[in-house]
Amino acid sequence: MSRRIRRVGRYVDALLRDRRPPRAAVDPDDLEALAAAIELSSARPQAGMPDPRFVERLEGRLREHTDGDFPVHRRVTRRGLLQAGGLAAAAAAAGVVVDRAAVDHGSNPAADELAVNGGEWHPVVAADALPVGRAMRFSTGKVEGVVVNRGGGRVPRAVGGVHPPGLHPAAQPAAGRLDCPCHSAAFGFTGEVLHHQQPQPLRPLPRIPIRVRDGHVEVHVV
Amino acid sequence: MAPPDWEALYRDNIVSIYKLMYSKVGNQPDAEDLTSQVFLGALPHLRPGSSTGEVHRYLLATARTVLADHWRRTLGLQVTTLDDEVAAAAEQPAEAGEEPASQRVRRVRRVLAALPANYRTILELRFLSGCSLRDAAARMGISVGNAKVLQYRALRRAAELGREAGT
Numbered sequence: 174m175s176r177r178i179r180r181v182g183r184y185v186d187a188l189l190r191d192r193r194p195p196r197a198a199v200d201p202d203d204l205e206a207l208a209a210a211i212e213l214s215s216a217r218p219q220a221g222m223p224d225p226r227f228v229e230r231l232e233g234r235l236r237e238h239t240d241g242d243f244p245v246h247r248r249v250t251r252r253g254l255l256q257a258g259g260l261a262a263a264a265a266a267a268g269v270v271v272d273r274a275a276v277d278h279g280s281n282p283a284a285d286e287l288a289v290n291g292g293e294w295h296p297v298v299a300a301d302a303l304p305v306g307r308a309m310r311f312s313t314g315k316v317e318g319v320v321v322n323r324g325g326g327r328v329p330r331a332v333g334g335v336h337p338p339g340l341h342p343a344a345q346p347a348a349g350r351l352d353c354p355c356h357s358a359a360f361g362f363t364g365e366v367l368h369h370q371q372p373q374p375l376r377p378l379p380r381i382p383i384r385v386r387d388g389h390v391e392v393h394v395v
Numbered sequence: 396m397a398p399p400d401w402e403a404l405y406r407d408n409i410v411s412i413y414k415l416m417y418s419k420v421g422n423q424p425d426a427e428d429l430t431s432q433v434f435l436g437a438l439p440h441l442r443p444g445s446s447t448g449e450v451h452r453y454l455l456a457t458a459r460t461v462l463a464d465h466w467r468r469t470l471g472l473q474v475t476t477l478d479d480e481v482a483a484a485a486e487q488p489a490e491a492g493e494e495p496a497s498q499r500v501r502r503v504r505r506v507l508a509a510l511p512a513n514y515r516t517i518l519e520l521r522f523l524s525g526c527s528l529r530d531a532a533a534r535m536g537i538s539v540g541n542a543k544v545l546q547y548r549a550l551r552r553a554a555e556l557g558r559e560a561g562t
Contacts, residue, residue: 178547182543189424191423197470206553213553217522221418223410235405238435
């Protein structure tokens with residue numbers, strides 16, 4: 174039994190580091206446990222979107238295999254991939270909608286509707302209660318994050334992520350960062366990783382769609 | 396007959412095929428290898444003038460074969476339980492490729508909610524919060540050895556719940 178526990182443990186460790194799991198014979202009784210681990214791993218925030226560099230590399234290989242009949246007209250970007258079909262799934266996996274431009278629907282409600290299925294807008298703060306340059310923590314129950322008033326007539330920005338109940342990250346507005354005690358990490362208010370103590374690199378926090386409507390700042394979560 | 400528009404074919408399918416592979420293997424290196432195998436294996440056989448749906452179905456059929464070979468090589472087993480979703484995806488139009496991911500997230504949430512509290516906590520700490528086993532053990536006030544056993548039992552119970560729910 175202990176050997177089976179160790180094998181499954183090593184498999185899980187590899188998945189959580191986004192690395193190739195060890196090749197080893199697995200007890201057939203543990204196969205479903207591995208499948209459960211894979212499903213949990215692939216449901217993690219930000220998991221499952223291809224790296225644009227991989228997309229470009231494979232495109233180059235395919236061009237060779239099609240005798241050059243594989244034109245490349247533009248550079249692959251993460252935004253492009255999201256628009257090409259990954260947006261809704263990435264949003265569902267992250268619990269948020271990623272990398273969507275902020276819009277103010279107050280003046281034009283029909284403009285730039287979100288191209289995602291499901292989800293809803295949550296009011297998080299009155300627009301006039303958030304001074305320029307200040308940040309405020311919010312929680313929708315699914316997503317923890319901060320909303321920042323960038324000033325200059327721009328729509329506020331929101332970044333955040335998914336955390337289980339009881340593990341809420343702590344916003345430190347005065348320090349300009351969002352602390353995550355579980356990861357021993359801190360993120361800036363644009364989502365960038367400021368520091369962490371994890372063995373593997375951490376990804377920046379995704380931006381959350383945001384709008385101002387009826388005097389309230391609202392964030393969109395799925 | 397006009398040659399196939401490889402770029403359009405690639406752009407239309409790369410994200411959905413990659414996401415499908417990632418959902419089956421749960422890690423980037425394997426997902427990239429398998430996605431490459433699918434496109435490199437399928438493209439020479441695609442006929443000029445094939446419809447979008449035909450291309451997508453052929454790619455998914457190739458994906459199923461590639462996955463079966465992957466499990467045979469890596470786990471030494473004929474695995475059928477891990478590739479059911481490929482068949483399900485083949486029944487859906489290409490533009491619905493994002494739907495299985497959102498279904499998967501809902502299924503994971505349901506399974507986690509149905510687990511006993513200590514099982515749910517260890518899986519949330521490990522998979523959702525990205526805690527190391529040591530950190531998770533410390534947060535739960537248990538030894539690393541116990542956390543490892545708890546994780547194992549929680550995964551087995553999660554698998555049972557998933558099966559009972561007909562997933």
